[in-house]
Structure formats: structure tokens, C-alpha cells
Amino acid sequence: MSIRPWVVVEAPDGRGLRRVTIGGETVGSAWSLRELRKMLDRLGYPDVDVEDPASVCWRGGDSSAWPARAWRRRATSVLMMLGLVASAVLNGMIGWPDASGALTFAQRITGALFVLSGLAQVAAAISVLDYWGRRQSKISGAIVLLGVLISLGTDSLLLLMWLEEREYTPYMLAFMPLWCWSLWAFLLLVREKSWKGVPQPKRFAAGVFVSALLTALSLAYSTMYQPAVAPMRFALKAEFGTARADRGRPFIQVPLKLSVENTGEVSVYVIINDFTVYGRTSKYSEQGNLVKERWKESFEEGETREEAERHVDQLEYTPISSGRFYRPGEVLGSGQEDARVHVFEIPKNVQYDLLRVDMQITYMRKDRGRIDVENFSKPHASWIKRSPYYCHPSVCGETLRYHGRVRHNNNLVNVTRKPRYVTAEWSPTRSPKYSISSSYDFKGRGAAGDPAEETREVDRFGASTVYASSEVSVAELLRSIPSP
Structure with a gap:
């Protein structure tokens, strides 16, 4: 046997782990004397006297120097894993609805990035076992740091967005504690310089920066730019057709032709819509002095009068027929055009001088x-x-x-x-x-x-309302009725 001891136990590192070599070859590390004895027994040296200087050389402390605080290390690793897993679940819950069902490509990409970031955090949670264990992988610390950075960035973004309105939401119970956790975890990993051991740390840092930049740009595009660049355009038409006399009753049947076309680039939800036909009655004056004061009086009485005629005043509109073109919640796609003919009846001896139809559609953009x-x-x-x-x-x-x-x-x-x-x-x-x-x-x-x-x-x-209206003379309608 060589004079130099063949089993060497190195001094404890920062975590209390002591490297063990036999014959100049590293065979593992031990947290305690009990682990050292198990290691020697597993390697075929069950009878080694660890107290014998001829068999074991202790460096940086004797057989009683085991400063590892197992409870603290395990508590830290458990807390780190729980935080990463919780953050991964949160990112998945945020990203999956957009990744699977968003209307625009940019919003789907943003959702997919959140889902992928959640998977990266799962990998980081697994790497915690190695980094707070025996550190057999050189990049486990960098992977854990990346997962914590993702959590810190995501939770910071959620916190900033929440501060805009300060409204209660159940997700507060997740991202606010996770923000505090990610800040603690980041400071801990920086203090331990967890990126040490990465073969090319500069490339690793550049990759993290580029990923964060792409995510920020994607978020900005999907939340600010994309919804604003696609204008909304609609073509609404409401026209009266040729009237016909009812053969069995003293009524006139008047067809109303309605059409709606979404000429914009974005599909919309129809919130509410309406078309109403009115019959107008009025007072006439050959002298033409009715309009001089009446329009001011109507304004003072709370009416909205934006029409004025010299020989016609005291306009009154009576609803005749009303209906809807779409059911609330229906989708009107880009380029979609729909038409409908609605027939209503008025008496032959009606006192209306004009018929008017007002049509409106209130919509909400699907990209919003x-x-x-x-x-x-x-x-x-x-x-x-x-x-x-x-x-x-x-x-x-x-x-x-x-x-x-x-x-x-x-x-x-x-x-x-x-x-x-x-x-x-x-x-x-x-x-x-x-x-x-x-x-x-x-x-x-x-x-x-x-x-x-x-x-x-x-x-x-992006909710708004579009209007269309049309008028026709009752005299013209009566003139268009074929003679019996």
C-alpha cells in the first residue's frame, strides 16, 4: 500500500457537500459520514476505518465536519420547485385560450409563447433536483435561473396590468404571491451565481435576451397595433319596393328591401339590431312661416330637430312596423352579405305623407x-x-x-x-x-x-353602431299601384 492515503475526502463546499476520491479518481460526494460509509460499502470497501489516517485523508475538517444543513437545503429546493410548477400552471392557463382560439395569428403566437414558457418552467422545476442535489449537470443552475426569470417577467407584467384598474380578480391570489416568490428566487440564484458552469454563458445570456425581446414585441403587436390597423366598413341598404293593393282588404302591401354587407377585414358579433318603419304626418302652410319659430320651440321642449322645411312643420312619426335582421350574438363575417325582404301593410286611406325606415346594427369586433x-x-x-x-x-x-x-x-x-x-x-x-x-x-x-x-x-x-335610412312619398307608392 502507498504511503499516501488512497481515500481522500475534500473540504466541504458552500453547500456542505464533500467530494470523495479513491486512488486519485473522483467517485462521488457525500453530505454526511453515513453517506460516505454507504458509498464505500457500495464500491466494495466495507471495512475501511474512516478514522485511520493511513486509510482516509480528511481535508478541510475531520470526520465530524459536515456543515450541510439538510433541512434548509431541502426546504429551499421544495419551495423553488413549488414556485416553478405554480408559475408553469399559471402561464399555461393564460396562454392556452389564446394559443387554441385567438382570432389573429399574432395573438395565437403570444399564447403559444406562454405555453412554451410554462414548459420551460417545468424543465426548470426538474432541474432543481440536480442543482440543489449533487449538481451532476453543469447547466442545471442556468435552467433554474431561466425558469425564475420567466416567472419574474410574467408576474411583473401581470402586476403592472393589474395596477391600471386595481380590480379584484381570483388570479391575484396567484400572480401576486408568485411575484414575491420569483423576486426571492432570483436574488438567491444571483447570490449563488447559478449560471456558473454553463459552457458559453454569453450565448446563454443573449438567448434569454432575444427570447424576452421577441415576447415583448409579440405582446405589443397583439394588444396595441393589430386591433387598430383593420378598419371597419359596412354597407347597409334599406329601400322601399313597388306597392301592391291587398285584394281582399282595403290595405296596401309595401315591400321593404334590406341588405347588410360587412366590407371590412374583421368579423364581428352582432350585439343588437333593429329596423323600424315610420309614417310621417305634418302640417302644411302656403305662406311658409311655420318653420320660423317652431324649430326653436321644439329644441326648448327637449326634442332633437335637425330638419326644417319652410312649408311643412309639426312633423310626427308613428311606428308602423319593426323587426330585427339578426339574432343577438350572431357572427357577421368579413365579406358576408345578407338580404331580406320585409312586407308591411298600411290602410289605403292613410293620412301619412311620407314613409321612412331607420335601420341600425350595433356590433363588436371579433379581434377585440x-x-x-x-x-x-x-x-x-x-x-x-x-x-x-x-x-x-x-x-x-x-x-x-x-x-x-x-x-x-x-x-x-x-x-x-x-x-x-x-x-x-x-x-x-x-x-x-x-x-x-x-x-x-x-x-x-x-x-x-x-x-x-x-x-x-x-x-x-370595438363596439359601435352603423345606421341607414330611406324615405318614400306615400303619393308615389299609391301611384305605383296598378289599376284594377
Whole structure:
């Protein structure tokens, strides 16, 4: 046997782990004297006297120098793994809805990046076992650091977005604690210089930077640029056709030709729509002095008068027929064109001098959000007392109400905001109404929150209304009726 001892136990490293060599060849590391004895027994040296200087050389401390704090190391590794797994689950929940169902390609890419970042964090959680273990892999520390950086970036972004509105959301219970955890984990890994051992640390750092930059650009494009670059255009037409006399009754049948075309580049949800035919009666004067004061009086009485004729005044419009072109929640695709003919009747001796049709469609852009169509398309009568949508007819009239959840296409916004709802009302005797807000009062007061919130949400979801109207002389309609 050589004079030099053949078993050498090196001094403890920063974690208390002691490297063991036999005959100049490293055979492993040990956290404790018990692990050292098991290692020697496994290698075929069960009878080695560890206290014999001729057999074992202790460097940096004798057989009692085992400074490893197993409970602290295990607690740190468990906490690190739990944080990474929780962050991976959160990233997956955020990214999957966009990756699988977003309308635009950019939003799908953003969702896919979140899903991939979640998978990277799962890999980092697995690497924790090696990094807080025997560190057999040189890059395990760098992988853990990458996972923590992803968590810190994601949670910081969620926190900043939440600060814009400061609304309660259940996701707060996840990303706020995770932000504190990721900050602690990042400082711990920086202090330990976990990137040591990476063969090319500069390339690793460059890859992390480029990945973060691409993610930031993708988010900016999907949330700010893309929804604004596609303008909305519609072609609405409402025209009266050739009237026909009813053979059995003293009525005139008037066909109304309606058409709608989405000439824009984005599909839309129809929130509410309406067309109403009015019959106009008026007072005539040959002297032509009716308009001088009446239009000012009507304004003072609260009427909206943007028409004035010298020989015609005291205009009154009586609803004759009303209906809808689409059901609430229907999708009107880009380039889609629909037409309909609606026939209504008026008496032959009617006193109307003009017929007028007003048509309107209120829509929401599909690239801004998604409507829960299954619930929103169901009508609820406001006059049924046992219904949660009940409102006294003296306050709300008798209307059909539609109510459903609306979600942003960017799921990052959904997890940092309270739920939003779209509400619409339709009645043949009233103009349609709609709102988008976080809450709604069905007792007649409309949106229950700040009116500014409703305006802001309508703009965010790209909701708007387009109109079309047409008029025809009753005398012209009667002239077009063929003689019997």
C-alpha cells in the first residue's frame, strides 16, 4: 500500500457537500459520514476505518465536519420547485385560450409563447433536483435561473396590468404571491451565481435576451397595433319596393328591401339590431312661416330637430312596423352579405305623407373580444316578475333583454380585470340599447358602475353602431299601384 492515503475526502463546499476520491479518481460526494460509509460499502470497501489516517485523508475538517444543513437545503429546493410548477400552471392557463382560439395569428403566437414558457418552467422545476442535489449537470443552475426569470417577467407584467384598474380578480391570489416568490428566487440564484458552469454563458445570456425581446414585441403587436390597423366598413341598404293593393282588404302591401354587407377585414358579433318603419304626418302652410319659430320651440321642449322645411312643420312619426335582421350574438363575417325582404301593410286611406325606415346594427369586433353566445343569444322578458331581469314596465317599458359574458381576446387582460358583460335591450316601441361593463342593474338604471367605465369598455372591445335610412312619398307608392 502507498504511503499516501488512497481515500481522500475534500473540504466541504458552500453547500456542505464533500467530494470523495479513491486512488486519485473522483467517485462521488457525500453530505454526511453515513453517506460516505454507504458509498464505500457500495464500491466494495466495507471495512475501511474512516478514522485511520493511513486509510482516509480528511481535508478541510475531520470526520465530524459536515456543515450541510439538510433541512434548509431541502426546504429551499421544495419551495423553488413549488414556485416553478405554480408559475408553469399559471402561464399555461393564460396562454392556452389564446394559443387554441385567438382570432389573429399574432395573438395565437403570444399564447403559444406562454405555453412554451410554462414548459420551460417545468424543465426548470426538474432541474432543481440536480442543482440543489449533487449538481451532476453543469447547466442545471442556468435552467433554474431561466425558469425564475420567466416567472419574474410574467408576474411583473401581470402586476403592472393589474395596477391600471386595481380590480379584484381570483388570479391575484396567484400572480401576486408568485411575484414575491420569483423576486426571492432570483436574488438567491444571483447570490449563488447559478449560471456558473454553463459552457458559453454569453450565448446563454443573449438567448434569454432575444427570447424576452421577441415576447415583448409579440405582446405589443397583439394588444396595441393589430386591433387598430383593420378598419371597419359596412354597407347597409334599406329601400322601399313597388306597392301592391291587398285584394281582399282595403290595405296596401309595401315591400321593404334590406341588405347588410360587412366590407371590412374583421368579423364581428352582432350585439343588437333593429329596423323600424315610420309614417310621417305634418302640417302644411302656403305662406311658409311655420318653420320660423317652431324649430326653436321644439329644441326648448327637449326634442332633437335637425330638419326644417319652410312649408311643412309639426312633423310626427308613428311606428308602423319593426323587426330585427339578426339574432343577438350572431357572427357577421368579413365579406358576408345578407338580404331580406320585409312586407308591411298600411290602410289605403292613410293620412301619412311620407314613409321612412331607420335601420341600425350595433356590433363588436371579433379581434377585440369573444362573446359567450350561448348565454347572450337567449332573450329574457323584462315584464316577468319572477325573472332576475324584471323591471317595472313604468320604468323600463316591455323589452327583451340579452345578457352574457364578454372576454378580451388577449387573455392577459382577462386575468387582471373583473369579468365584463354585454347587455342589450330591444323593443318594437323603443330604440335599442346596449352596454358593456363589469356590472349591470336590471331595475332600470343601466350600468351599475361608473359611466366612464362603460364608455371605456365599449371602446376597448370595438363596439359601435352603423345606421341607414330611406324615405318614400306615400303619393308615389299609391301611384305605383296598378289599376284594377
